[in-house]
Every structure is written in structure tokens, then in C-alpha cells.
Amino acid sequence: MRRILTYGTFDLLHWGHIHLLKRARALGDYLIVAASTDDFAVRAKHQKAPYHQFQTRCDMLEAVRYVDLVIGESTWEQKVDDIRRYHVDTVVMGSNWKGSGRFEYLRDYCDLVYLPHTPGMSTNKIRRDLLADAVTVPGSLPNEPAPVTTQLTALPRTA
Structure with missing residues (x-):
């Protein structure tokens, strides 16, 4: 085995x-x-x-x-x-x-x-994409807290 x-x-x-x-x-x-x-x-x-x-x-x-x-x-x-x-x-x-x-x-x-890594896929990329979505579509759900946008600048910019 x-x-x-x-x-x-x-x-x-x-x-x-x-x-x-x-x-x-x-x-x-x-x-x-x-x-x-x-x-x-x-x-x-x-x-x-x-x-x-x-x-x-x-x-x-x-x-x-x-x-x-x-x-x-x-x-x-x-x-x-x-x-x-x-x-x-x-x-x-x-x-x-x-x-x-x-x-x-x-x-x-x-x-x-x-x-080899799967092209275009990483946890950091997912985090960046989700934060970007939260910033561009704020308050899409009732009683949803505002996103903490300071996290967006703290994330690395590489995939």
C-alpha cells in the first residue's frame, strides 16, 4: 500500500x-x-x-x-x-x-x-473577490452589517 x-x-x-x-x-x-x-x-x-x-x-x-x-x-x-x-x-x-x-x-x-496549482484559484483570490463584491453591493440583505473594507487593502494582491 x-x-x-x-x-x-x-x-x-x-x-x-x-x-x-x-x-x-x-x-x-x-x-x-x-x-x-x-x-x-x-x-x-x-x-x-x-x-x-x-x-x-x-x-x-x-x-x-x-x-x-x-x-x-x-x-x-x-x-x-x-x-x-x-x-x-x-x-x-x-x-x-x-x-x-x-x-x-x-x-x-x-x-x-x-x-501544479489549479490556474486562477487560491484562497487569497476568493477572499479578495468576496470583499470586492461586499464593497460593490453593500446592504444587499436586510439588517446586514456593513463590510469591513479595511480588510480589502490588507490582502495580498497576488493570486
Whole structure:
């Protein structure tokens, strides 16, 4: 049995995530997904706080048919332990991590595969698009609070 492992925050689960998980699962028989804890996403990965809490993201990932097991990712350093504990054959990551010291050293422990991102799809793009829609269509629902437009300028401008 070939075991595959991937890491990510998987906030605002979208087609790009599903596409990655489907392709990762196709590389083996068993897919393990390590979801970043809320603290790790903010403290170590320097991300905006996830919209969905850790347990909710885990529940969503568990509902995806390609995923066999969801574990937590709370440190950069846990990867070798994860590979050993779960008898991982291949770590799969998005191509944005290619060449990164965060993953390249794993080649000493298992295969490492980078999959291309789904064009035009990212969590940051979804956040920007939703904020832009909120700004252009304010008050579309009765008693809806006004959008916090200061968040729009704080988001990165890359996809």
C-alpha cells in the first residue's frame, strides 16, 4: 500500500484544494492530510487567521472522498516524525513550495512530488473577490452589517 501525505491550511476549501487532493490520492492508495492548526497558521506560517477553525477544517477534509486520514500540523519540524509514524511513501505539495528548504530535505525519507496549482484559484483570490463584491453591493440583505473594507487593502494582491 502506497501512503501519500500532504500539508496545508485548507481554509475556505475550494476546487484548487479538491483538485490537489484528487491528484495526490491518485499517486497512492491512502491519503493523509496534515491540516495546519490555527496557531501554526498564524504564528509560523504568517497567514491571516483561518476563517474556519481547525476542527471545522478537519471535518471538511474528512468529508472529501479522496482523504483517508486527517492529522494536525502544529510545527514545521514534525514532518519526519509524520513520515515515520504513518509509513509515508510520498509527500505531495503544491508547486509553490518547489525548492523550499521546508520540504526538500524530506527526499532523504520518502519521495517528494510537487503538483501544479489549479490556474486562477487560491484562497487569497476568493477572499479578495468576496470583499470586492461586499464593497460593490453593500446592504444587499436586510439588517446586514456593513463590510469591513479595511480588510480589502490588507490582502495580498497576488493570486
